[in-house]
Amino acid sequence: MDHVVCEMSRTERTYVDTLPEGAIAFDLMRWLRYSLCGSTAPPISDQLRRSMKDWGFDIHTVAQDQLPALCYHALMEHPEFRSINLSERKLWAYVQEVAARYRDNPFHSFRHAVDVTLACSFLVKMAQRTYANRAFTDAYAVVALLVGCVVHDTDHPGIMNGFLTATRHPLAIAYDDMSVLENHHISMALALLDLDELNFLSPLSLDRQQEMRAVMRNCVMATDITAHGPLLKEFETLGSSASNLHNEIITMQVFIKASDISNPARPLAVYQQWVGGVIEEFFTQGDRERDLGLKISMNCDRRTVKIPNSQVGFINFLVKPLFVQLCTYLPELRPIALAHVEKNLAHYQAAAAT
Numbered sequence: 001m002d003h004v005v006c007e008m009s010r011t012e013r014t015y016v017d018t019l020p021e022g023a024i025a026f027d028l029m030r031w032l033r034y035s036l037c038g039s040t041a042p043p044i045s046d047q048l049r050r051s052m053k054d055w056g057f058d059i060h061t062v063a064q065d066q067l068p069a070l071c072y073h074a075l076m077e078h079p080e081f082r083s084i085n086l087s088e089r090k091l092w093a094y095v096q097e098v099a100a101r102y103r104d105n106p107f108h109s110f111r112h113a114v115d116v117t118l119a120c121s122f123l124v125k126m127a128q129r130t131y132a133n134r135a136f137t138d139a140y141a142v143v144a145l146l147v148g149c150v151v152h153d154t155d156h157p158g159i160m161n162g163f164l165t166a167t168r169h170p171l172a173i174a175y176d177d178m179s180v181l182e183n184h185h186i187s188m189a190l191a192l193l194d195l196d197e198l199n200f201l202s203p204l205s206l207d208r209q210q211e212m213r214a215v216m217r218n219c220v221m222a223t224d225i226t227a228h229g230p231l232l233k234e235f236e237t238l239g240s241s242a243s244n245l246h247n248e249i250i251t252m253q254v255f256i257k258a259s260d261i262s263n264p265a266r267p268l269a270v271y272q273q274w275v276g277g278v279i280e281e282f283f284t285q286g287d288r289e290r291d292l293g294l295k296i297s298m299n300c301d302r303r304t305v306k307i308p309n310s311q312v313g314f315i316n317f318l319v320k321p322l323f324v325q326l327c328t329y330l331p332e333l334r335p336i337a338l339a340h341v342e343k344n345l346a347h348y349q350a351a352a353a354t
């Protein structure tokens, strides 16, 4: 551990000191594996490489131990990952380490992170096709966005911000109740990036690394549900113009946000599997809130919540407005994603009515 700490900057050491004990304890065996083996990601099958590019791809069909390699190869499908001269060996080590930091939650798992990465990868490629040389042309920003997707829920505890603040959890205290989880995810991801063996950006200048870390932070912070309304408003005012980096960052935030809540925009059978996971996670939180005598959070009370109604609300208030707006920017997405949103909404409306 001493060896690891001395690799970290003074700032990050201070951050690590604020974490609950053991939260970022480094596994010596993992450290040795990355340091000595210099391993490269195992290949994935041609069939998987093709199918992972489909919007309707079901990530549940992929074995857990295949997810890190799938994630790495999905990133490397983007030419930007080769053009900016990053360390591919360290990127693979970083992906594995981040994967290990995800907990085995019913919903907020590494599987969800890879799913979000694939969705965002799809959107980026569509935007690059649609706008040729006028959108997503900054290779460094594209890399930061997609890595941001991979790390966006790192070490998620399977409970929501409201629970952390209500119970005065150390993370809520550390972040003064503001975007507690999102701050935790990105801070942990960036602290890992400060470990030399994991810093795939190390061939780049320090200034460039700082810029990319800032883009990662902007993207991950945008996944806070409270950022949804203001972000959507800002995106609406852009129209189809994403011609400067400021506008592009807003568009990137919308992309990661849309990818994060894209389950209802997928085929119903895929969406339903995610619904099962998220409801299990919510109800488990609700049980803990009941046991602690706390107010039970929205959608978390297994005694009163009707799952179809919860999904109708989720789609109507969050998913549909975002995808409608996204499809004005990417019209090609309308028949691919918005069509599923409409169909899935009709499905759950019918279920709610019975």
Ligand SMILES: [Zn+2]
Binding pocket: 112, 116, 152, 153, 223, 260
């Ligand atoms: Zn997420």
